Amino acid sequence: MTSTADSARTLKPAVDLAQSTRRFPGESALYRRARNALLAEEIELRRHIERVAARRRALPPGGDVPENYRFEGEYGPTTLRQMFGEHDTLVTYNWMFGPKRSRPCPMCTSLLTALDGEMADILQRVAFAVIARSPLERLTAFKKERGWRHLRLYSSGGNTFNRDYADEDPEGDDNPAFNVFFRSGDTVRHFWGDEMGPLTADPGDDPRGAPDPMPLWTILDMTPGGRGADWYPKLEYAVK
Known part of the structure; x- marks a missing residue:
């Protein structure tokens, strides 16, 4: 699937853009190869998000609102x-x-x-x-x-x-x-x-939308433990 925006420009392959020159203290060659491979996937994800947003903006007119609620x-x-x-x-x-x-x-x-x-x-x-x-x-x-x-x-x-x-x-x-x-x-x-929910969820996944509007999950998805399955946000927390 190619968006109108993408078809009007030539995009470099994500793998070419993903040859990062950054190095973190103590990282191994194994880590760098895996990190650059992940970076290519992150670039592709960003592009896919842009394509979906472009298709959303290009939707034909929706239904008239039936009443002035x-x-x-x-x-x-x-x-x-x-x-x-x-x-x-x-x-x-x-x-x-x-x-x-x-x-x-x-x-x-x-x-x-x-x-x-x-x-x-x-x-x-x-x-x-x-x-x-x-x-x-x-x-x-x-x-x-x-x-x-x-x-x-x-x-x-x-x-x-x-x-x-x-x-x-x-x-x-x-x-x-x-x-x-x-x-x-x-x-x-x-x-x-939004029309994503339990009926559109993949096995083992939360019935969330895409892109996920929750900053909480965006941050936790960057961590080794991910979102976890043994906790849930609370309305209040004890003061430590």
Whole structure:
């Protein structure tokens, strides 16, 4: 698969680019050969990520949003169109913190905590909304507890947004979901939604998306022990 961007330029073979001149103290020739081979794979992975992103951007127009959903926001009732603000693009994340949960999903919370730190930069390009079915008071109370500063929270308890765009059963469990919407004039269309999950997971792998939006996993994937299988992010940790 070759993207339009790749076809317009000639790329050197990854193995040619991967002949790194870097050397770390004490490394062996065996290590350097293996590291350069891995570097070639990393270059190919970067290129593949770029090809996938280009194909995503080239998607044909998605479906018209069937209604101007109404949410309870931190500054009063809000519609989906109002969430866009000055932007033409809106990213939404369905947070697993429905009314049946006593506490929110730790994995979602880990991701959102990382995104809160990036939000001032993200909001330069697009609007971003965190949506959950719990009453707004529960959402904002946890926001204060967690110390989030920039995330914008909305309760969808009074509409069908989670059913329509996160494939949730109103009587069932919560589902995490990223969705992207695009506004042109008075028309709002769905641009993209993540569709990777348990049914698309390979044996033994987490049902994660690609690229993985979790900075936590990106860091751990660089380590000898990887992600591990005997732990899970927590909502709070004991102070040492």
